[in-house]
C-alpha cells in the first residue's frame with residue numbers, strides 16, 4: 001500500500017511529504033538543511049546530539065527533527081534565533097567535553113564537528129574546557145580509537161551492529177564518564193567480533209576513529225555507502 | 238477485632254508491631270521476637286497475639302507498636318522493654334514508651350493508599366482479604382466491562398503519582414484502544430528520588446494492594462501479563478512482593494481464571510540496578526528488555542509502543558495502590574476528595590528539619606503550613622523555617638511566602654516546583670540554598686545516562702559553576718552562564734532527567750538570588766555552610 005502524502009509547512013513554505021517521513025526527511029526533500037550530527041542516513045536514529053531540534057507550532061517543547069514524524073498541517077520552524085543559540089551552545093559543550101585540538105588532529109578539515117562549528121558561527125568558547133585525561137587505543141592493526149575526539153554520537157555502535165552485524169561497539173559508564181568500548185571493554189586489537197570492515201571508522205564524524213598510516217588531512221571518511229548497504233540488506237525501498 | 242492465634246483460639250489482645258524497613262532497621266525484629274518469647278514464657282499465647290504489620294507512619298520514632306483493641310501506641314522500644322509491655326497488658330500502659338496517638342501527626346491524615354498500612358500483615362493474604370482486599374478485582378472482572386472500569390478511572394480524576402501527574406484514566410483508555418495482540422502492564426517501583434520511600438513503604442506494607450491494582454488495570458486495557466520493576470536495593474519489598482504474588486496465584490487472584498472468570502493475568506518481578514534514569518519509562522522498558530537503560534525519544538509513547546514494541550501501560554506504585562478503592566467505592570467517591578484538578582490524597586515522605594519525619598498521607602489541597610507545622614510538628618530547636626524542597630531533583634524550593642498555599646499539582650508548578658513522587662525536605666536557616674542547588678545538580682550529573690549532549694555535558698558544567706560559587710571563586714559572568722545553561726539544558730535534553738535538572742537552580746535563583754550574590758560578590762555564605770577561601774586569597778590568585 002503506498003504511503004499517504006500529507007502537507008506541512010517548513011519555515012513558512014508549503015511542502016508535501018510521505019506520512020512515514022520524519023521532519024528531517026521532509027526538510028531534506030525540500031532542500032532545507034537542518035544541522036545534524038548523530039543522524040546518518042542508513043542507520044536508525046537515536047536523537048542524541050540534539051542539534052536537529054526544531055520548533056513546531058502549538059507544541060511548547062522543541063522536537064528533534066530526526067526522530068519526529070511529520071503530520072498533516074504541521075508548521076515547523078528550523079532556524080529561529082533561539083534554535084541557533086541552543087545549537088551553538090550544544091556545539092560548545094561538545095568541544096568542552098574532551099580534548100579537541102584541531103591543528104594536530106587527523107581529521108582536521110574533514111571533521112563534521114569542526115564543520116558544524118563553522119557553519120553555526122561558533123568562534124569562541126564560553127564554557128570552560130574540561131581537559132580530561134583519556135587513552136588512545138591503537139591496538140587494532142589498521143584502526144585507532146582516540147577517546148579525546150569522541151562525541152558519543154554512537155554512529156560507530158549502530159553501523160557495526162545494524163550494518164556489519166558484528167556488534168563490537170557499545171557504550172559503557174554513565175553521564176560524563178560514558179565512553180564507547182569494543183567487546184567487553186577489551187582492546188580493539190583483541191576483539192574477536194570485529195571483522196576489520198572499517199565501517200565504524202568511516203561513519204565516525206570526528207577524528208575519534210581513524211585509519212593508521214594516514215596523515216592529517218588524508219583521513220577522509222566515506223560514508224555514502226551506508227544507505228546503499230541498508231537497501232541491499234533489506235532488499236526493499 | 239479479635240485475632241485468630243496459631244492454636245485456633247481467639248486472642249483478646251493483639252500487638253501490632255511495624256515490620257517495614259524503617260522499624261526493622263532500629264531492631265523492630267528483635268523487639269518482636271522478645272515480645273513473642275515473653276508471651277510464651279508467661280503462657281499468654283492464647284490471649285495475646287503478636288502480628289507484624291506495615292509502616293505506621295511515624296518512622297522516626299520506630300520501632301512502633303500498637304496494642305489493639307486498647308489503642309495504645311508505643312515508640313522507640315528496645316528488646317528489653319518486652320517484659321514491661323507484656324506485663325502491662327490489660328493494666329496501665331507503660332508511660333515511658335507511650336507515643337501520643339491523638340497528636341495531629343496521626344489525626345490530620347486521610348488514608349486511602351495507606352489505609353491497610355499498619356493494619357494488615359503484609360505477608361498474609363487472609364489479612365488482606367479480611368479488610369476487603371480483592372473485592373475490587375472480583376467486582377471488576379465479575380460485574381464490569383473493561384470500558385466501565387476505565388470510565389470509573391476517568392471519573393475518579395486520578396493522576397499519576399510517579400511524577401508527571403498524567404491523568405491515569407486517559408492513559409488506560411489509550412492503551413485499551415491501541416492495536417496489539419499482546420499488551421503489558423508495568424508497575425514502576427524504581428523510586429529513584431533521593432530521600433523518597435513512599436513506594437517502598439507501600440510495597441512493604443501492602444503488596445497485595447499493588448497487585449490488585451495491576452490486575453484490574455490488566456483487565457481494563459486487555460493485557461495478560463505484567464511486570465513490577467523494582468530496584469534491587471529494596472530486598473524486603475521484593476521479598477514481600479514475591480510472597481504476595483505466590484499467595485495471590487494460589488488463591489486465584491492472579492494466573493488463569495481470575496475470580497472464576499476467563500480473565501488471565503500474571504505478574505513477574507524485574508530487578509533494577511538502581512540507576513535513577515531507569516525510572517524514566519522508556520529507559521525502564523529498555524532495561525526490562527535486557528538492554529542498557531537509557532531513554533529514547535517519545536513519541537512513540539509506551540501506550541502505543543512499549544515493552545517489545547507492544548502497547549504498554551506503565552504506572553507508579555502509588556497510582557496502582559489507588560485503583561482498588563476507586564473500583565470498590567466508585568470514581569465519584571474519589572473525585573470528591575482533594576481539589577478541582579488534583580483529586581484524592583498524596584503520600585509524602587516528610588524529611589529534613591522537621592519534628593516528625595516519616596510517611597504521611599493527606600488530601601490534595603492540604604495547606605503547606607498544616608503539613609509542616611501541624612502534622613510535621615514544626616521546626617526543631619527553635620529555628621526558623623526557610624524553604625521546603627519538593628519533587629526531588631526535578632523539583633524546586635518553596636520559600637516561606639508560600640506556606641499558606643494549598644498543595645496541588647498546579648500550585649506547586651506555579652511556585653516553581655513540582656509534586657514529583659512526593660519527597661518533602663524541610664529546610665531551616667542552617668541550609669544554604671546555593672549548596673542545596675549544587676547537591677541536586679551533582680545528583681543529576683552523576684545520574685545522567687550520558688546519551689544526549691546537553692544533559693551529559695551541561696549538568697557537569699552547571700555543577701562546576703555551582704561548585705565555583707559555593708567556593709567563592711565565581712564571578713557574575715559565571716552566574717550568567719549558569720542561567721543560560723539552565724535554559725539550554727532544560728529545553729534541549731532528551732528525557733525528563735535533563736529537562737528538569739535545572740529546576741532546583743532556577744527555583745533557588747528565583748527566591749534566594751541574594752544568597753548567590755552574597756557568595757559571588759562578598760565571598761560569604763549567609764548560612765555559614767559553604768567553606769570559602771578568604772577574599773584576599775582569591776584576589777591574590779586572580780592577580
Ligand SMILES: Cc1cc2nc3c(=O)[nH]c(=O)nc-3n(C[C@H](O)[C@H](O)[C@H](O)COP(=O)(O)O)c2cc1C
Nearest residue numbers: 397398399425428429516517518552553556733734
Ligand atoms: C529521570 C526520571 C526518573 C523517574 N523515576 C520514576 C520513578 O522512580 N518511579 C516512577 O513511578 N516514575 C518515575 N518517573 C516517571 C515515569 O517515567 C513515568 O512517568 C511514571 O512511572 C508513570 O506512572 P504514573 O502515570 O502512574 O505516574 C521518572 C521519570 C524520569 C524522567
Ligand code: SF4
Nearest residue numbers: 100101102105111207
Ligand atoms: S575531531 Fe574534529 S573538532 Fe575534534 S580536534 Fe579533530 S578536527 Fe577538531
Ligand code: SF4
Nearest residue numbers: 160194195197198200
Ligand atoms: S571495523 Fe567493522 S566490525 Fe570492526 S568494529 Fe568497526 S564496524 Fe565493527
Ligand code: SF4
Nearest residue numbers: 150151153154156204
Ligand atoms: S567513536 Fe566516532 S562514531 Fe563512535 S561515538 Fe565516538 S564520535 Fe561517534
Ligand code: SF4
Nearest residue numbers: 686688689692732735
Ligand atoms: S537527558 Fe540525560 S538522562 Fe535523559 S537521555 Fe539525555 S543524557 Fe540521558
Ligand code: FES
Nearest residue numbers: 047049050052066
Ligand atoms: S540528528 Fe537529531 S538529535 Fe542528532
Ligand code: FES
Nearest residue numbers: 255259260293296
Ligand atoms: S517503618 Fe515503622 S513506622 Fe514507618
